[in-house]
Amino acid sequence: MTVLAPIRRTSRSVTDCPNGVGHGVGIAHLGEILQGRFDDDGRLTHGTVTLPYPRKSSTARFRAHAEEALVVVPHWRSKARRAAGESLRSLGVTAGGVLEVSTTIPTGRGCGSSTADVVASIRAVADSFGTTLSAARTAQLAVRAEGASDAIMFGDRVVLFASRDGHVIEDLVLAVPRLEVLAVDLDVSGVDTLAVPSPVYGRLELSTFGALRGLLRRALIDRSATLLARVASVSAEINQRHLPNPLYDLMVDVQRRVGAIGVQVAHTGTVMSLLFDPTDPDTVLREAMAIRLLDAAGIHRHWHYQVGS
Structure with missing residues (x-):
């Protein structure tokens, strides 16, 4: 340390x-x-x-x-x-x-x-x-x-x-590129961050983190929401093996069905997000479809915001 x-x-x-x-x-x-x-x-x-x-x-x-x-x-x-x-x-x-x-x-x-x-x-x-x-x-x-x-x-x-x-x-100096975020709360008991053990990653995972770090730099330089969402999605997939979130599979399924550009996770919490490209003319429709699918699955605590510049 x-x-x-x-x-x-x-x-x-x-x-x-x-x-x-x-x-x-x-x-x-x-x-x-x-x-x-x-x-x-x-x-x-x-x-x-x-x-x-x-x-x-x-x-x-x-x-x-x-x-x-x-x-x-x-x-x-x-x-x-x-x-x-x-x-x-x-x-x-x-x-x-x-x-x-x-x-x-x-x-x-x-x-x-x-x-x-x-x-x-x-x-x-x-x-x-x-x-x-x-x-x-x-x-x-x-x-x-x-x-x-x-x-x-x-x-x-x-x-x-x-x-x-x-x-x-x-x-990395820059702010995140503009993103449309649809956040979801599992509505379960809270998480004590300090009580969550630090994951022990394998060699391939560590190598992937290095690649994601480089991809993150490129996403910021290019102002690419798609690349940033890719970083978040791969990071979420790796950490799901170590800090499993019971909503993860559902969110990935909704992402693929509606065409969201990524999934993002609070790894020591109860919230997850679907990420959308604000330049996509169909983003509003995609978010509405995602909300309907989440509601049908019994997930009703969700909200939308935009972040980045």
Whole structure:
């Protein structure tokens, strides 16, 4: 595991808190476009590329005070509390404060609810002291706070992210190309990401991940929804062997029947998506057909959104 870099601290106090109250936001995602193990300066590291879902988010509000106690509302958001504590220490602050967190993200579905809480909290603490932490530093603090993190702090910029180590394996710089997404929720009990074991991939699978990494670069450069969907589909197929999703076979069948360009999975959650090309004049019809097939199969929790640029 990568040792996280030390954070340079400068002494601060509550009197250095120019904004009084700080605010922060962390967006949701819908799972992974790509998940596997990748070459990372000569060693294999578990990495993910997430599919952003900016329609849902967590928001945080932080007010520092001279006492060292750190209070979070609601009290059970322990990861957000740890994130605020890590942020205060990184800023060299010995004071405490009150952190209020709210969210529109469903929990336990693989949509990054805890990471969104954590990122929003880190940003709120920094904002209260009139500063903004880089995405890379935010990622380090997030992993310290929750053990594993998604890459939502990078916004719409695509990165191959070492989710348990807190660093970027490869910064692909660009945003995902435009995609039409039809997301589906299994409507089963939630998933604890940290409780899910890391898959042990075979040699052929590891080789395929390297090829998918190259295909992902090409998809971003060419702005190709079709190539991006291919990456997501092959990644989903490989990870189905290790982290089986009971909806997978149904979604693949619906994809083929309606002509969707791919399938995408939240590998440590309960959501999956069908991917469509927004430039296809038949996309609206294809999505409508997919919804009818899903409803007929008893899958009624689905929603549509567009992502990318």
